[in-house]
Amino acid sequence: MSTPLYQLKAEFFKTLGHPARIRVLELLSEREYAVAEMLPEVGIEPAHLSQQLAVLRRANLVVTRKEGSTVYYSLTxxxxxxxxxxxxxxxxxxxxxxxxxxxxxxxxxxxxxxxx
Missing domain, CATH: 1.20.5 (Single alpha-helices involved in coiled-coils or other helix-helix interfaces)
Structure with missing residues (x-):
């Protein structure tokens, strides 16, 4: 049996339910960002930013690309x-x-x- 659409929407909005994730998505709405560029803009510890980015990746809201040792994020x-x-x-x-x-x-x- 498939999950009802309203339940999927609720899960989607739960994913958006953190201020740091909203801030990341706002930044990425402007352009692609490297993680180091996001840190001062989001204002949280690097480990916490990594956790929030992982949530957004799992939800397929952001994608990454690597250039050398730099990881860039953009909206899907x-x-x-x-x-x-x-x-x-x-x-x-x-x-x-x-x-x-x-x-x-x-x-x-x-x-x-x-x-x-």
């Missing part, structure tokens, strides 16, 4: 970068809605303050 599909752009758009809308709600709450609070 431009759709990954597109997904990150869509997520940014969704979050921008959510945050804009929250900012509007906060402004409304502050305005309402200003109207109900007792005067001395």
């Amino acid at each position: 599909s431009p759709h990954v970068a597109e997904l990150l752009r869509v997520a940014r758009t969704i979050l921008s809308g959510v945050l804009a809605g929250q900012a509007e709600l906060l402004a409304d709450l502050k305005a309402a609070q200003g109207k109900t303050k007792p005067t001395a």
Whole structure:
């Protein structure tokens, strides 16, 4: 029996569920990166970065190529970068809605303050 699509999607999103992995994918959305180039950008220990890259490799979201002793990473599909752009758009809308709600709450609070 095959795994339902919704379950596969849930596993996919679990893979994306770590800030370091999202940061790596954002970087790779721009261009190919060597591991050493990613370290200062991601801001985690080399061993942790290696672990996160391994998770992304197992999920077939990134691929590697070796040039001498340098390992370069890139996205397996431009759709990954597109997904990150869509997520940014969704979050921008959510945050804009929250900012509007906060402004409304502050305005309402200003109207109900007792005067001395």
